[in-house]
Amino acid sequence: MIAAAVLAALALACAVGAWRLTSARWTWRAPRTAILLWQSLGVTWGLATTGALFAYALAPYGAGVVHGLSILLIRAEFDIREPHDAIRLCALLSGLTLLAVLVAVLVAAGVQTLRAQRRHRMLLSLIARDEPAVPGVRVVDHPGAAAYCVPGLRSQVVISAGTLDLLSQDELDAMLAHELAHARERHDLVLLPFGALLRALPWAAVVRDAQASVALLVEMAADDRARRFCSPKRLATALLRFGAATSVPTPHGALGATSGQNVMTRVNRLIKPDLDLPAHVRYAILTASAALAVSAPLLWLLPA
Amino acid sequence: MDILWAQSAPLTAREVGRLIADRDLAPTTVMTVLDRLSRKGFLNRTRDGRAWRYEPAESRDAYVTELMLEALDLTGDRSAALTRFAQAVSGSEAEILRRALTELEEQ
Numbered sequence: 001m002i003a004a005a006v007l008a009a010l011a012l013a014c015a016v017g018a019w020r021l022t023s024a025r026w027t028w029r030a031p032r033t034a035i036l037l038w039q040s041l042g043v044t045w046g047l048a049t050t051g052a053l054f055a056y057a058l059a060p061y062g063a064g065v066v067h068g069l070s071i072l073l074i075r076a077e078f079d080i081r082e083p084h085d086a087i088r089l090c091a092l093l094s095g096l097t098l099l100a101v102l103v104a105v106l107v108a109a110g111v112q113t114l115r116a117q118r119r120h121r122m123l124l125s126l127i128a129r130d131e132p133a134v135p136g137v138r139v140v141d142h143p144g145a146a147a148y149c150v151p152g153l154r155s156q157v158v159i160s161a162g163t164l165d166l167l168s169q170d171e172l173d174a175m176l177a178h179e180l181a182h183a184r185e186r187h188d189l190v191l192l193p194f195g196a197l198l199r200a201l202p203w204a205a206v207v208r209d210a211q212a213s214v215a216l217l218v219e220m221a222a223d224d225r226a227r228r229f230c231s232p233k234r235l236a237t238a239l240l241r242f243g244a245a246t247s248v249p250t251p252h253g254a255l256g257a258t259s260g261q262n263v264m265t266r267v268n269r270l271i272k273p274d275l276d277l278p279a280h281v282r283y284a285i286l287t288a289s290a291a292l293a294v295s296a297p298l299l300w301l302l303p304a
Numbered sequence: 305m306d307i308l309w310a311q312s313a314p315l316t317a318r319e320v321g322r323l324i325a326d327r328d329l330a331p332t333t334v335m336t337v338l339d340r341l342s343r344k345g346f347l348n349r350t351r352d353g354r355a356w357r358y359e360p361a362e363s364r365d366a367y368v369t370e371l372m373l374e375a376l377d378l379t380g381d382r383s384a385a386l387t388r389f390a391q392a393v394s395g396s397e398a399e400i401l402r403r404a405l406t407e408l409e410e411q
Contacts, residue, residue, distance in 0.1 A: 120374060122344065123367050142372050160372065233408070240405035243397075263401060271408070 003064065004055035007299050011048035014041050014292075015206065022209035028269060030277040031220040033285050035190055038214050040293035042193060046102050047296035053095030055299075057088045064303040101200065109196030113188070120150055124158060131164065134172060139164065145245040147175055155183030166245055171238035174230040181225035187218040216262055223266055232270040239267055316355040 018041050021027065027034035051065050058068030072092075128138035138158045140146070146160040157179045159172075167175060182188075194211040201207045226235055243263040276282075315323075321334040338358050341347045349356040 116374075120371065122346075123371055126346065127364065127367055127371065140368060140371055142368050144372055146372055158371075237405060237408055240401045240408065244399075244401040244405065261397075263397075264404065267404065267408075 001056075001059050003299055003302055004052050004059060007048045007052035007055055007296070010296060010299070011045055011052055014045035014048060017041055018045070018210055019206050022206065022213050026277060027213070027217060028220060028265070029274050030282050030285075031217040031224065033277065033282045033289075035214060035217050035221065037285055037289045038194075038210065038217070039190070040289040042197070042210075044292050044296045047300065050095050050099045050102070051296060051300050053091045053098070057092035057095065059088075062303065065300040067303060105196045105200040106193060109192055109199065113192060117150055117152060121152075121156070124150070124156065128158060133164070133169075134159070134176065137176065145242055147179065147242065149179045149182045151183060151186060151188035157183065162245070163242070166241055167238055168234075170231070170234045171241065174226060174235035175238045175242070177226035177229045178222050178235065181222035182218075185221065185225070187222065190218055191215060216265070219262070219266060220269065223270060227270065232273070236267045236270040239263055239270075315359070316352065316357050320358070 018038075021034070021038065021041070024034075054065045054069065058065065058072065061068045061071050063071060124138055124140070128140050131137065131139040136157070138156055140158060140160050142160045143162045144160055145162045145166050146158070147163050148158055150156045150158060157176060159175075163175075164172070191211075191214060194207075194214050198207050198211045223235065240263065277285075317331065317335040317338050320338065321331050324334070338347060338349075338356075342349045342356075342358060346361055347358045348361050349358045351357075
């Protein structure tokens, strides 16, 4: 019973923590640390919520969640003698459903993303060309401005012919450094679970905000890496020129109203950089994230 | 693919091979490529005697448009398939960005 209570408290703490983190601003001063904290919050929330339900349902076995589940599987029976056994059965079923939904949503998002990427790559191989001015980059002949990275084991950076005309050589280099940072750090994998969760719970404001914050943090992390190889001012002008050129005449449902603000935030951050978070604060946060991520699996194993 | 897009009529593998002038490709290679492309749905093929005639399923522009829609995230599914340099913004926001750009360049 204690394990169930602790797991429930942990799940609640994660939800509150995520809610607080969506409006936190220190994260912009240490995007990578913040991304790790987000990831451990997400994993712990999932494990703690399902774990709390299981721990409550399997309390009579007195063997903890993992052993309790294996006992249940081996005996394949669930006694209902008293009225509150029915509640326990409900907890067990909802725990199983939640776990199945979380896993299914992640797998479905992974498969869908892989399929979209494969189709995109195939189209690129048919349509895109190489450009001597920007080696290693695929160019699509379209007057609009577009620049992106198709992530994967062999990531491809793609820009449109419109982008080539729009940006100066320095700005192009800055932009490519940014895209290569995405490719190298596999930011798509960071975003995948948050996007998947958003698709599963589109009405949950916390999830929507969480996805938006992580997306912005990922961009900032890539900006930080690009800044090591090029002038931040060039990256900032590239961002502004690019952002202004990609505007769409009609507001579209898919576009976040904040995308313009996001560009401005990133530009301000590049021009007037805040001090990085002090190293000891960052290490403290990293340790806390690690402890958080380990806590839920430990509680699953704990016989109580 | 470019060769088929340039032609208005469906072509056989032999005709395609003849049009690929710059490279000395075996006819079977051309056939394999065409067969694979048609199985993936990029080419439609019709029987013509003993040979297949191939034509593009979509125009080149249609594919470019598809790529660009995905690139600008206008398909609406917020997929994580691509990581973009900057998301598209609305018209009024673009105006703000343009002003900021002028300021920054004057510095």
